Amino acid sequence: MDVELRGITKRFGPVTANDDVNLTIRAGEVLGLLGENGAGKSTMMNILSGLYSPDEGQILIDGKPVDFEGPGDGIAAGIGMVHQHFMLVPVFTVAENVILGVEPTGRFDYLDLATARKQVRDINEKYGLQVDPDALIEDLPVGIQQRVEILKVLFRSAEVLILDEPTAVLTPQEVEEFFGIVKSLRDAGKAIVFITHKLHEIIEIADRINVLRGGRITGEGDPKTLTENQLAEMMVGRPVSFDVKKGPFDPKETLLEVKNLVVLRENDEIAVNHASFHVRSGEVVGIAGVQGNGQSALIEAVTGLHHVTAGSISFLGKDITNASARERHRMGMAHIPEDRHKSGMISNFTIYENMVLNTYYDDRFSNGPNIKWPEVLKTAAQYAIDFDVRTPSVYLKAGNLSGGNQQKMVVARELERETKLVIAAQPTRGLDVGSIEYIHSRLMDARDEGDGVIIVSSELDEIMSLSDRILVMFEGRIVAEFDATAGPVDKNAVGLAMAGAHE
Known part of the structure; x- marks a missing residue:
């Protein structure tokens, strides 16, 4: 036909x-x-x-x-x-x-x-x-x-x-x-x-x-x-660079430390099995793994969206194992969630409302009981311009945006503020090459300005091009670590570790 x-x-x-x-x-x-x-x-x-x-x-x-x-x-x-x-x-x-x-x-x-x-x-x-x-x-x-x-x-x-x-x-x-x-x-x-x-x-x-x-x-x-x-x-409509531009690798103090973390799924099966790792200022840590091997539960635990069964999480020298997501956010933790519809946006809210979902209570946008809507609108419009969110107006409901533009809206909200640690789960899923190029550059800017960055992606090429260190998860455990600063990492070795064929 x-x-x-x-x-x-x-x-x-x-x-x-x-x-x-x-x-x-x-x-x-x-x-x-x-x-x-x-x-x-x-x-x-x-x-x-x-x-x-x-x-x-x-x-x-x-x-x-x-x-x-x-x-x-x-x-x-x-x-x-x-x-x-x-x-x-x-x-x-x-x-x-x-x-x-x-x-x-x-x-x-x-x-x-x-x-x-x-x-x-x-x-x-x-x-x-x-x-x-x-x-x-x-x-x-x-x-x-x-x-x-x-x-x-x-x-x-x-x-x-x-x-x-x-x-x-x-x-x-x-x-x-x-x-x-x-x-x-x-x-x-x-x-x-x-x-x-x-x-x-x-x-x-x-x-x-x-x-x-x-x-x-x-x-x-x-x-x-x-x-x-x-x-x-x-x-x-213009030349696009596929090369990720990074500044020199110069890590500083440890920002995040996870020790012996255990996280259970809703059915009480182990999702994260005694995982330990750290993230330093000025480095990108990529977490690779076949979907369903605990990466999502690990990120949700670090960001305060999932209960921790055992182990500890420290951020900026403070134990945040039982801290709320808002407390972690206020400390400078940014989170680009894996599922934008479930955890990143409210479809029936406007774009400008979504742009301040996690900051509307700050002094910049609130004077106590009232929200400063003119400031919200001005800020949301600037975020949309900066991240090329294609929309006729920030008054449009977020659910009416294309999937890629919804993602850019979420990324804009998380990166357009003061941060210490950026946690990006599938940050470029569904994005076009121009948007991917821009978001990669913003993540690298955060790293070069001293933020720690964690990236979880189903795109192994993305993990390998952005990361300074690569951790591989298999069946809830961190089973391998690769240093990407000493030279190109063997993609086959990472793939074998993802399949469980690790030492």
């Missing part, structure tokens, strides 16, 4: 998200779609899937115009969208999630779960997805949950699959397996739109690339001949 978007324009008030866009999607091809945060990629795909209606232009399927009045029409036409944030019911099985809304029924309209499981197995085998239909979603790793989302659209007979930032939360190993699935879908004749910010991935997986900037298609080309630098410049 071939799809053509012709002259698509979509406006939201004074903002033009898509401006006269022309795009062709062909069967048996992976179309890579690149663009900065807020470039209009997701809006265009929401139009294609029926979630939005265009203000101008039309969609053609196999040369015939179609008019979608809702996502049901898009699904009926054979278009399926796998969203960046999974839409799964954790306590349901794989099969139950896949059939939700289109349940097969038998005699007397009873749910025919046996047929559903067989259909899911058949799709599994056809495309090599390797998912157990009877497994509970909450028990599955992120990479397998991604496959369940693909199963859902294939179950609905999708011929066009829109993959929105599909590798954002996958490990390098899971990405490799996922690419195998994408290629098998392409070889089976499916048309695939692959939306990402990761240039090396789109060069590897795409058959053709289109670039969006400012709501318009500004470039296209063959991934076999385009370089990452060329793509980055097409996206951002």
Whole structure:
């Protein structure tokens, strides 16, 4: 099935998200779609899937115009969208999630779960997805949950699959397996739109690339001949440097000391198992590990968001093991959380309210019972400019921003104040190359100005390029440490430690 978007324009008030866009999607091809945060990629795909209606232009399927009045029409036409944030019911099985809304029924309209499981197995085998239909979603790793989302659209007979930032939360190993699935879908004749910010991935997986900037298609080309630098410049409109610029390594006093830390999960299983490490002024400590090996619990314990079962945490020479998150914040600890929706922002609050969520009570913004709103608005507007948060106004609700712009809003709030220790968990997840370049430079500025910096990232390249020391976590323990100041660290050695093959 071939799809053509012709002259698509979509406006939201004074903002033009898509401006006269022309795009062709062909069967048996992976179309890579690149663009900065807020470039209009997701809006265009929401139009294609029926979630939005265009203000101008039309969609053609196999040369015939179609008019979608809702996502049901898009699904009926054979278009399926796998969203960046999974839409799964954790306590349901794989099969139950896949059939939700289109349940097969038998005699007397009873749910025919046996047929559903067989259909899911058949799709599994056809495309090599390797998912157990009877497994509970909450028990599955992120990479397998991604496959369940693909199963859902294939179950609905999708011929066009829109993959929105599909590798954002996958490990390098899971990405490799996922690419195998994408290629098998392409070889089976499916048309695939692959939306990402990761240039090396789109060069590897795409058959053709289109670039969006400012709501318009500004470039296209063959991934076999385009370089990452060329793509980055097409996206951002200027040359982008991929080299992280660091000042000389000159660590000073110890700022944070963690000793024999034990943290339990909600089910009382050990998440962090007697972890000990320290962070000094003027250094970046990267924490590497396959997702689910205790990194999240460790960071939440250090920032005061998770109860500590045993061990101690000291910051600036003071025991903060039982201190509140606000106390740690006031001491100069900044936290860019792993999940911005859960811990970093309130979607129904405006951008300016989110910009002062953890400082509204300071003298700068408060005179006691009243908040100084003019100062809040002025500050929020400056933060948005400094961090290139793409928005028509700081009065906009944060939930209406693109994912990347939400992330930049959170990063701006945390870094635009006096800090001693910056804890950044997945700081560039979902960001475009220009934003990544800027946030990396701000983290390095903090380090060069004497802050300690902790970085947790699923991107091993990010850990290796930013860190002065690298710690590797496996099954809740810190199992290896690498000195990145003495020369390049062996990536294979780090990867082996992440897999548990450590000395």
